[in-house]
Amino acid sequence: MPLQELSLFFPCHNEADNLEALVDDALAALPALATTYEVILVDDGSRDNTAVVAERLVQRHAGVVRLVRHEVNRGYGGALRSGFAAARYSHLAYTDGDRQFRIADLARLVDGAQETGSPVVIGYRLKRADPPLRLIYATLYRVANRIWFGLSVRDVDCAAKLFHRDALRGISVHSDGAFFSAELLIRLRLAGVHILEVGVPHYPRTAGSPTGARLSVITRAVRDFWSLRIGLWVNRSRALARGRALLNK
Template identity: 45%
Template structure:
């Protein structure tokens, strides 16, 4: 097996809400993987107001290894809030978003690194999504909607496994605090002219804990934030005297 393509430094942040059954396994998997692909690294657990032992376990791991850091929200701020905090806490040249639920294999980072520095974003694309049918259907419908409405071209907008150049994220005013954050992030990156590459990655079954993405309040909030973003980007383009859809 050939050696993985190495990068100088990477911040991995893990949005985590009530993930006490996953957080230690995920962090230790990254502690084993990251020395293979980076000369310097940090792992940031974003504990988004968990009601279980997620934060406590993360703090213990940070005390054991200086590569591990913890950002704690005393009140749940939603997935978007956790992503925003993770981006702000990241200090390295490259930044990996990886959901903290254990459904992505840290070893798949080796599939992404060969495409930097040519691309600004290397986005995972789940080959076989390990979710129930309704969730998969909802995901395809959402991706189709945002591709049409915002002109975003990637095929798996909500895949929680994406590698970014940190310079492309600096100064970005992200506002979505719910599930819409991935769409907003990619739309604003498109507005900055980011060059994006999609790469197939594995999607693993959730071993423990519960998903919240299908919650009606979460869905309603996502649609509300989507329309707000659409109007904002449309008005910005009109102000610049440009036609076409936002995100192009």
């Protein structure tokens, strides 16, 4: 059974070659996922034609597809933050603009939410279609989050996540970089929110270039990781009060 409402958003950085197919896939899959829905494209300071393609898609699908633009690149977490803030409906979901996930596969998350009543459902990649170096980074990162934060999820950064709006009320996140997803899950767990994990397929990137393995991205994530960990040791209440609320209302 479809959800009543769903806001689906995509963080996009230099994804002009993926955007049309991404929106086509979303609009084909969404009627089976929700009765009422919207698609939000978050252009995170792209230097290619992402903004031009996005504007064209907004005009073509007026009232369904919306665009949020960052004039300057804010980072992956900053793009997700804008997606959460722009979303209007009772359920919120996101996946990346690189088309390594299929929108139709979000049905697995919707089914999990409806069968269990879990307010947060996150995907884990059944077979990750990434280069070996990224797989090594991902394994080290998952182990580090488990050791230092007790975050025992299989795939911290899997970009297939579904939330009920109520689960996000009162949740703030400090990071605007690659640590955003992990920090969000850590804070949800600390708040006692149940998180369900569901396996989803993962596909190779066919257009555009990945940025997640860049040294600047990794350095920023490491800084944010230790900022939260040390903050929780020193003054837990103050550390949890840091950051900005995800929802506008």
